[in-house]
Amino acid sequence: MTTVAATRPAPEPLVPSGAAGSAGPPASERRAGLLLSAPFMIVYLLFLVGPLVVGIVMSFFNTTTVRSGLGGWVGLSNYTKVCQDPLFWNAMWHSVLFTLLTTPPLVVLALAAAVLAGRMRRGRVFYRVAFFAPYVVPSSVVALVFLWMYTPQIGLITKVFGAVGLPVPNFIGSTSGGWTAVVLMTLWWTFGFNFVLYTAALQDVPGDVYEAASIDGAGPWQQIRLITVPLLAPTTSLVLILQILASLKVFDQIYLLLGGGPNQSTRPVIEYIYDTGFTSYRGGYGAAATMVYFVVIVAVSTAWYGLRRWRATSDATSSTTRSGSSGRASGPSSSPASGPTSSAA
Amino acid sequence: MSGSMARRRFLGLGGGLALGAGLTACASPLASGLTGAQPNTADVIFWNLFTGGDGANMVLMEQDFRKSHPGVSVEATILGWGNPYYTKLALATASGTPPDVGISHLSRLPLLAASGLLTPIEQTGLPELGVTADRFTPAAWQKATVGGTVYAAPLDTHPFVLFYNVDLARKAGLLDASGEALKPMKGAADFTDAVKAMKEASGRYGAVMSITADPSTAWRYFSMVYSGLAGPVVTDSGTRIAVDDEAMRETFAFLQSLTKGGLMPKVLNGSGANALFSTGKAGFLFDGEWQIPSYRLVKGLRFNVVPFPALLGPKPVAYADSHALVIPHNPRRSAARTANAARFVRSLLDDSAVWAHGGHVPAWLPTQRSRAFTDQSPQANYVQAAFTAQYDPSAWYTGAGSDFQNTVGATIIEALGGGISPKSATAAMRADLRRYTTARPPVTMK
Numbered sequence: 001m002t003t004v005a006a007t008r009p010a011p012e013p014l015v016p017s018g019a020a021g022s023a024g025p026p027a028s029e030r031r032a033g034l035l036l037s038a039p040f041m042i043v044y045l046l047f048l049v050g051p052l053v054v055g056i057v058m059s060f061f062n063t064t065t066v067r068s069g070l071g072g073w074v075g076l077s078n079y080t081k082v083c084q085d086p087l088f089w090n091a092m093w094h095s096v097l098f099t100l101l102t103t104p105p106l107v108v109l110a111l112a113a114a115v116l117a118g119r120m121r122r123g124r125v126f127y128r129v130a131f132f133a134p135y136v137v138p139s140s141v142v143a144l145v146f147l148w149m150y151t152p153q154i155g156l157i158t159k160v161f162g163a164v165g166l167p168v169p170n171f172i173g174s175t176s177g178g179w180t181a182v183v184l185m186t187l188w189w190t191f192g193f194n195f196v197l198y199t200a201a202l203q204d205v206p207g208d209v210y211e212a213a214s215i216d217g218a219g220p221w222q223q224i225r226l227i228t229v230p231l232l233a234p235t236t237s238l239v240l241i242l243q244i245l246a247s248l249k250v251f252d253q254i255y256l257l258l259g260g261g262p263n264q265s266t267r268p269v270i271e272y273i274y275d276t277g278f279t280s281y282r283g284g285y286g287a288a289a290t291m292v293y294f295v296v297i298v299a300v301s302t303a304w305y306g307l308r309r310w311r312a313t314s315d316a317t318s319s320t321t322r323s324g325s326s327g328r329a330s331g332p333s334s335s336p337a338s339g340p341t342s343s344a345a
Numbered sequence: 346m347s348g349s350m351a352r353r354r355f356l357g358l359g360g361g362l363a364l365g366a367g368l369t370a371c372a373s374p375l376a377s378g379l380t381g382a383q384p385n386t387a388d389v390i391f392w393n394l395f396t397g398g399d400g401a402n403m404v405l406m407e408q409d410f411r412k413s414h415p416g417v418s419v420e421a422t423i424l425g426w427g428n429p430y431y432t433k434l435a436l437a438t439a440s441g442t443p444p445d446v447g448i449s450h451l452s453r454l455p456l457l458a459a460s461g462l463l464t465p466i467e468q469t470g471l472p473e474l475g476v477t478a479d480r481f482t483p484a485a486w487q488k489a490t491v492g493g494t495v496y497a498a499p500l501d502t503h504p505f506v507l508f509y510n511v512d513l514a515r516k517a518g519l520l521d522a523s524g525e526a527l528k529p530m531k532g533a534a535d536f537t538d539a540v541k542a543m544k545e546a547s548g549r550y551g552a553v554m555s556i557t558a559d560p561s562t563a564w565r566y567f568s569m570v571y572s573g574l575a576g577p578v579v580t581d582s583g584t585r586i587a588v589d590d591e592a593m594r595e596t597f598a599f600l601q602s603l604t605k606g607g608l609m610p611k612v613l614n615g616s617g618a619n620a621l622f623s624t625g626k627a628g629f630l631f632d633g634e635w636q637i638p639s640y641r642l643v644k645g646l647r648f649n650v651v652p653f654p655a656l657l658g659p660k661p662v663a664y665a666d667s668h669a670l671v672i673p674h675n676p677r678r679s680a681a682r683t684a685n686a687a688r689f690v691r692s693l694l695d696d697s698a699v700w701a702h703g704g705h706v707p708a709w710l711p712t713q714r715s716r717a718f719t720d721q722s723p724q725a726n727y728v729q730a731a732f733t734a735q736y737d738p739s740a741w742y743t744g745a746g747s748d749f750q751n752t753v754g755a756t757i758i759e760a761l762g763g764g765i766s767p768k769s770a771t772a773a774m775r776a777d778l779r780r781y782t783t784a785r786p787p788v789t790m791k
Contacts, residue, residue: 062785062787064460064787064788065435065436065439065787066435066436066438066439066456066457066460066462066787066788067439067460067461067788068439071787074785077785081784081785085780087752087780152614152616152617172558172614173557173558173612173614174557261558262557262558263558263560263751263754263755263758263759264751264752264755275428275748276748278428278432278436279428279431279432279747279748280741280742280747280748280787281435281456281460281741281787281788282784282785282787283787285784285785
């Protein structure tokens with residue numbers, strides 16, 4: 001062994017020796033790793049990468065869903081047609097609008113509910129379960145329940161509006177009513193997921209921080225504003241991107257509740273893809289629309305990721321400069337900081 | 346070591362046994378699932394899209410078949426009406442697992458036929474059972490024919506018709522000497538006068554129809570008026586726009602004259618139309634005859650149903666569609682199964698007087714001429730509509746509940762609501778049609 005090592009020229013084998021195993025795990029471990037990840041890899045290749053590749057290929061052909069085979073080669077014309085179709089961009093806008101309408105309340109409500117449930121002295125489990133429970137109900141059931149409540153004349157919500165003398169909104173038949181109906185239903189149905197993420201993150205906030213804050217005289221609202229919210233920033237960032245991606249992918253609740261109506265004014269882009277790809281049997285065209293949409297989603301995710309990294313690095317640099325300056329000025333700055341505390345005490 | 350081996354062997358054995366038991370329990374569906382074949386759970390597997398009154402009538406007809414053919418089992422599956430149904434029918438057939446008998450609207454037939462998803466009638470043994478051209482309403486049989494080959498046995502014709510409140514019509518002086526039937530009307534002016542008289546009689550509206558969020562109804566109404574004046578909006582299997590701008594503007598102007606003047610509400614959904622017509626607040630209702638069963642249930646409402654008179658064109662036109670029985674293409678279907686399927690189709694045709702209770706005109710002439718049907722009122726009033734039926738133009742994108750109807754229907758709804766002028770509605774309609782005529786068809790149409 002030593003001879004082998006000694007005879008080897010030092011600089012040249014860096015890469016091969018690294019590949020051979022000195023840097024990587026032993027062969028048996030690697031085999032075990034491959035074996036253990038194989039089931040996932042197979043599923044991933046079969047149901048994610050495979051269809052994606054098929055979809056990309058299909059988007060260049062006049063593929064139809066009613067016949068086997070790819071159909072005739074059409075090049076980029078599916079893409080140009082998709083990009084020229086105003087209905088596609090309308091549908092795209094509807095998905096974005098849905099995201100804009102649902103994301104802020106879903107994040108804020110989930111945070112508020114998690115903080116409130118966390119502050120409960122008794123029955124904390126009950127509140128946690130109660131807030132999370134709607135999330136596990138299938139969308140078809142939720143849509144059916146809400147459809148009954150929204151139905152004109154006989155629905156629960158419309159009756160309540162009528163009973164208190166308010167004008168009854170047309171939940172099913174008007175564009176604004178349709179959006180209201182979908183957004184309210186989605187809020188109730190899905191905010192439980194973000195709630196769970198926030199609840200978990202809240203438990204990671206050390207209790208002594210609150211203790212120190214309350215000794216310093218911070219009230220509950222100040223604690224939430226100055227401790228909870230900033231410490232939950234990484235979770236908020238995660239919740240936000242997950243929510244944006246989930247909202248952009250909206251389909252089932254709009255389809256089940258309104259069918260994209262009235263007059264296609266709430267039809268999200270996935271329903272557009274479904275309508276062209278499956279009900280009009282234009283698989284290739286639908287695949288092209290999917291790819292355009294896929295690029296948009298990837299762009300949103302990438303932009304978000306880039307923004308986070310940029311913020312993280314700028315935060316890091318600003319915090320180092322800030323800590324440096326505060327270090328230098330620690331003497332004078334500490335006295336005004338202690339001032340209000342002592343005056344409050 | 347030996348202990349753990351024993352445990353493993355025990356677990357392995359137990360697992361194997363459980364798996365084996367599971368496999369035997371669902372052997373045939375699993376095996377057929379793996380080979381991609383349709384599990385033959387019954388002698389005839391029948392898919393349809395009927396719920397409500399139509400669904401109940403279809404169940405009766407299936408039961409009649411079971412009674413008359415005790416050896417043949419039928420399994421009927423009801424799928425969601427419209428696009429979901431056609432998506433499933435087409436995909437199941439394309440992937441080699443179709444039902445033995447299915448329902449298709451004739452307006453949806455051209456694409457299914459052009460895609461090779463349907464068995465031509467002459468290959469199903471139906472002609473030998475007497476299912477031949479001379480026994481069907483000609484318009485329906487014609488529409489079941491694509492490129493010279495017949496692909497479906499039409500079950501009915503269901504036209505867009507004119508409902509009227511008998512009491513209000515009498516008050517408005519629109520009834521003839523018999524006291525039940527409407528006086529003959531001809532042309533748009535006559536018709537508008539009648540709607541005006543109805544408005545005075547009801548004190549609220551002359552006529553109502555489902556407009557809001559109902560593009561298919563809007564399209565049926567528009568199509569009826571326009572095609573009477575200028576024929577279909579697209580020709581050459583849907584590749585060419587055949588719009589006569591002048592005629593289309595005239596059509597929109599006529600439709601708007603009824604909503605603008607307050608003779609009809611501009612904004613109203615199906616349940617609103619139902620409420621207004623049921624309570625005598627509207628004299629006419631424009632809708633499909635399939636609404637008859639639901640109005641029958643309204644106490645104190647005396648109504649009748651007739652075909653629309655000629656409006657803008659010289660002759661009356663009935664916008665219509667048909668339910669038809671098809672045998673989806675399946676190269677693996679045995680001759681015995683095909684024979685059972687054909688017997689089932691023939692039985693449903695013979696039994697279509699039951700089907701007519703849903704308001705439909707039987708396409709099967711022996712039934713259409715039988716007492717069992719001619720005694721049905723008001724169904725027998727509008728048999729003529731089946732003969733003047735104007736279907737959706739033949740194209741890969743048209744048909745009942747299609748994406749196309751949703752698109753053009755939205756434009757028509759906007760026009761009915763007074764949101765756009767006849768001129769811009771015509772331009773919008775052209776733009777809507779261009780989307781489809783210039784789109785690459787999924788299959789080449791004959």
